[in-house]
Amino acid sequence: MALTIGAVTLRHGLMLAPMAGVTDASFRAICRQMGAEYVVSEMVSAKGLCYEQRGRAGAPLRTAPLAKVYDTDAPMAVQLFGREPDLMAKAAALLATGSYRGFSGLLPVAIDINMGCPVAKVVSNGEGAALLREPEQAAAIVRAVKKAVSLPVTVKMRAGFDKEHRNAPELAKRLEEAGADLLVVHGRTRDQFYAPKSDNAIIAAVKKAVAIPVIGNGDIFTADDAAHILAETGCDGVMPARGTLGNPFLFAEITALLENRPYLPPTPAERLQTALAQAADMVEKKGVRTGVAEARKHMAWYCRGLVGAAAARGALMQATTTDDFRRVFDDLLAQNP
Ligand SMILES: Cc1cc2nc3c(=O)[nH]c(=O)nc-3n(C[C@H](O)[C@H](O)[C@H](O)COP(=O)(O)O)c2cc1C
Structure with a gap:
């Protein structure tokens, strides 16, 4: 069933989860091509965004670029983390109007608030999951x-x-009364970090408790996982996270299932072509040094399950150019015709 969030309507409510250090603009764009209908930025510090605005003109910006929406990844929500309502409001207003130093591109379609980050550094500041x-x-x-x-x-x-x-x-009820328009629920507690299994029953309980849309998150690694979470919780959409690492094709797989169409998984050559396209875009956006360094782990994820993947991983970690990635993949393809 279609899901409307402000100005955007999503056919299936199929969203890419925010993952700091992973879901940058290049990966988000590939997920959009594969069928993700909506993406969320990596988490952006409200404090970082507001404070860096006061820096001297020309000083490098670290936070603002994280919030940039490209036409290749829109519609996108920007996710803020922080704990002071005033500062969160100020950062949200900057983002919503694009009235900040470093703004370019499009405006976000929603502001998302992080109440799930389990990392000690964040929680000890009373931010992220501490707000629970x-x-x-x-x-x-x-x-x-x-x-x-x-x-x-x-x-x-x-x-x-x-x-x-x-x-x-x-x-969830409190947040709905406070004005929240949509909730994403990861069925684990802060203490559980990313294991054991995410609990769909608590997502179902949230769905029952509120009238606003609820998106299910946690352990969606296959299209069947997505179908189960939808059926078991009655949620209005799904948001895979780790299941997309090296596998943005998961969105095509889920879309095919929801539309009752057969799904043809990519061949090894198609997989690695997608990986290289992602690496090339990362280099274009971040420069060779940072782009290649950040692409290495993605390239290794794309190789998972292929014959020779372990040796390839070692070589990928030494790569300094996208040509190095290509050479490793050529070897790998020779072993995986
Ligand atoms: C590397 C990594 C980074 C993450 N960063 C964020 C983040 O910035 N904001 C957020 O709300 N959740 C973040 N998450 C949590 C995911 O969005 C998701 O809720 C969680 O991984 C559960 O979904 P999964 O079982 O499908 O992976 C992150 C998870 C991982 C693995």
Whole structure:
């Protein structure tokens, strides 16, 4: 069933999850080509965005580029993390209007608020998943951001902080009352990080508790996983994360299943061509040095499951140009006709 978020309508509610250090503009664009209907930026620090605006003109910007929306990855939401409602509102207003130093490209279609990041450095600042323990603070952030922008405000959250505090349904209600327009629920607590299995029952409980759309997240590695989470939770869309690493084709697979069409997986040659196209785009956007360094892990993910992948991984980690990637892939293709 179609899902509307502000100005955009998605046929299947099929979204790419935010992954810091992974889902940059190049990867987002490839996921869009494969069928992701909506993407979310890597998490952007509200403090970082606001403070760097005060820096001297010409000083390099680190945060603003993370929020850049290209025509190849739109529609995109920008995800903010932080804990002070005022600062979150200020950052959201900058993003929603494009009125910040370093802005170029398109405007985001929504502002997403991170209430799921489990990393100690973030949680110890009271940000990310720490907000799951502070429903009033979490609601205050949503109210403030809602007041500051006319874009939809969405929240990405977890099941709760730990197994004694699986409060996602109650928190979801609070966030809805505060003005949230959509929730993404990862069915794990903060304590669980990324294992064991994500719990679809808590996503179903959130869906029952609120009237706004709920997107299911957690352990979507195959089209069947997506179909299960939709059927088991009644959620309005799905947001794969780790299942897309080296496998943006997952979006084509899920789309085919939802549209009752057969899915033809890519051949090894098609896979590696996609990988090289991603690497080339990363180099174009970030320069050779950073682009190749950041592309290495992606290239290795694309090789998973191929004969000779382990040896190829070692060689990929030494690569300094995209031609090096190509040479490793040529060897690999000779072993995987
Ligand atoms: C490397 C990595 C980076 C992530 N960065 C973010 C982030 O910036 N913002 C966010 O909300 N979630 C982030 N996540 C969490 C994912 O979006 C997702 O909620 C989680 O991985 C569960 O989905 P999965 O089981 O399909 O991987 C990250 C996950 C990974 C593995």
